[in-house]
Amino acid sequence: MTSSAQAEARRPRRPSGGPESLLDKAVLEFNARGYDATSMEDLSRAAGITKSSFYHHFAGKEALLRAALERALDGLFSALDDPPGVEPAVGPSERLRRIVTRQVRVLMDDLPYVTLLLRVRGNTPTERWALQRRKAYDAEIAALVRAAVDAGEIRAGVDPALAARLLSGLVNSVSEWYRPGRRGTASLPEDVARAIFAGVLPAADPA
Amino acid sequence: MTSSAQAEARRPRRPSGGPESLLDKAVLEFNARGYDATSMEDLSRAAGITKSSFYHHFAGKEALLRAALERALDGLFSALDDPPGVEPAVGPSERLRRIVTRQVRVLMDDLPYVTLLLRVRGNTPTERWALQRRKAYDAEIAALVRAAVDAGEIRAGVDPALAARLLSGLVNSVSEWYRPGRRGTASLPEDVARAIFAGVLPAADPA
DNA sequence: GTCGCCTGACCGATCGTTCGGTCGGAGAGC
DNA sequence: GCTCTCCGACCGAACGATCGGTCAGGCGAC
Incomplete structure (x- = not known):
């Protein structure tokens, strides 16, 4: 310089x-x-x-969309892996819990980009490409849910395919109302994870 | 004849x-x-x-949208009340459970209409009208969640506002993947209600 | 004949995109 | 220090295509 x-x-x-x-x-x-x-x-x-x-x-409107969706997808997939230096999770259930918290954090950090991704319908080649990558992400989650059920970590009778869809739906729904700067959202990633494993409205412990 | x-x-x-x-x-x-x-x-x-x-x-494109959204909203609000002849629920928690199952059923029966409603952005007066009615519906749900928490039926520490949003998000996410005619979806309303109260991935009972 | 349903031709507005040209700061030569 | 040249950022005007919507009329059933 x-x-x-x-x-x-x-x-x-x-x-x-x-x-x-x-x-x-x-x-x-x-x-x-x-x-x-x-x-x-x-x-x-x-x-x-x-x-x-x-x-x-x-280059045009679609190039703009492509760049935005690329950023959102990169963020999503980054939630799949532990950050370097962290010892790996012990079982699929714990791994899922970590992924959920990280995914919520990605959603909060890159809110507009992820929101845009979640609304893609598939009208253009770019949108179909994004839909396909998103489907691959969901498949990874579904495989982990299946592994957690097979490992006996989840209560018997839970359908893995349904649980995976509800899990993604619950996590992604955060994008519909979260706005940065809200108070009391520091614990949101953990709150969502708790809702996944214990229920959105868990019954009170009998006193 | x-x-x-x-x-x-x-x-x-x-x-x-x-x-x-x-x-x-x-x-x-x-x-x-x-x-x-x-x-x-x-x-x-x-x-x-x-x-x-x-x-x-x-009359035009927007009249078409209006008719569709009207049908979706009517269906949604119909889920709030017990059908005639059914004795009322004992507490807010049980009332919520019934509403959730009925809302999922409405979603399955009028899937395209409700899906359209859930994607409205607010670009036209018609869309803003629908958004407003939907907001009123969500407020009813939120009030019930608050009542359930106040009644001590929900585990302490659950934030009513957050729980209400996650509840709506979980229920409405069904519209993103459910398609009529799928096998094993007869129990879907009850499955979603169970996920709300016990968790999407409830931990296995210690054997 | 009349009425309900349908049609092709057409309207002004707006869409995403292109093009020729302007403006002003940076760097080279002296 | 003073030009000269260059180039990236920007602009106004216009393109063909498509948008939601209109209109005068045809056709078949009663």
């Missing part, structure tokens, strides 16, 4: 803020109105530039 | 099948592609008539 200008040079000359900032704003618009109902003019207005300027940073 | 033709006369001269059949087909298209991404031409093609013929039965 011969001068500080080298590091500072990343600052854009105009107020757009670069592709990352544009993507952030676009995803918010997509979530507010829905992808199809959001026009390129909506996006450029939210970004403070003209429609044609937007095409200088992104 | 002076002749058998009288009963048969309901059969249309042309293949449309009347407003109800049109609404059924339209809702299926809405769910497959999303409301905004579905054009009136898609709808008329699915119904086997031309676009302009469609306007003979419905």
Whole structure:
């Protein structure tokens, strides 16, 4: 670094803020109105530039969607593995508990991106590609649930396929109401995990 | 009935099948592609008539949505009350259990309509109206959850507001994967209720 | 004839996208 | 220090396509 200008040079000359900032704003618009109902003019207005300027940073509307879904999927799959340095879980049930808490955290951190992913319908090749990757993720969860049932860690009579669907539904539903900055959400990942294993409305212990 | 033709006369001269059949087909298209991404031409093609013929039965696209959402909301609210002749539940917890099972049944019976409702974003006055009615429904559920916690029927430490959201999320997630005609879904309403009160993955009893 | 149902042709508006051109800061040459 | 050139960011105008919706009329049953 011969001068500080080298590091500072990343600052854009105009107020757009670069592709990352544009993507952030676009995803918010997509979530507010829905992808199809959001026009390129909506996006450029939210970004403070003209429609044609937007095409200088992104190839088109679908490229924007692709970039957003990619980020969401990467986040999701990162929840499958323990962070480096952590000793592996003892059984499938404990592994599931860790995944659930991590997935909720991903959902909270990348809320707009994951929300967008969860609403994809499959209208375009990009959307179908995302749907397929999401299906692969769900299959991993389902396999773990099956392993936990087979290991005898789960009460007899629970259908693994149904349990896996309800588990995903419960976890993902957080995206429909969680908003960052809410008080009392620091324990949300653990709260959701507790709801999975003990019930959303567990009966009171007989006093 | 002076002749058998009288009963048969309901059969249309042309293949449309009347407003109800049109609404059924339209809702299926809405769910497959999303409301905004579905054009009136898609709808008329699915119904086997031309676009302009469609306007003979419905005032427009939004009227179609309104009729569908109305049906979904009526179904939802019908789950709040016991059917006539049934003695009332003893406590809020038992009342919640009955509502959950009935709501799942409504979801299974009117799957496309409820699915459409659960995806509404609020872009038009009709959508905002539906969102408002749905919010009122959720408030009823939340009040019941609070009552169950206050009555001491739920394990101490459970946050009523969070529990109500997770409950709705778990129940409504059924719409994302349930398809009529699946085997082993006769017990689904009770299975979901069990997951709410005992957990999606309840720990095995120590043998 | 009349009425219910249906049709093809057409409307203005808006869609995602493209294109030619403007603007201003950065770097090179002197 | 002062030009000259370059280039990335930006813009206005317009493209063909498609959108939701309209309209005047045809056709068959009663």
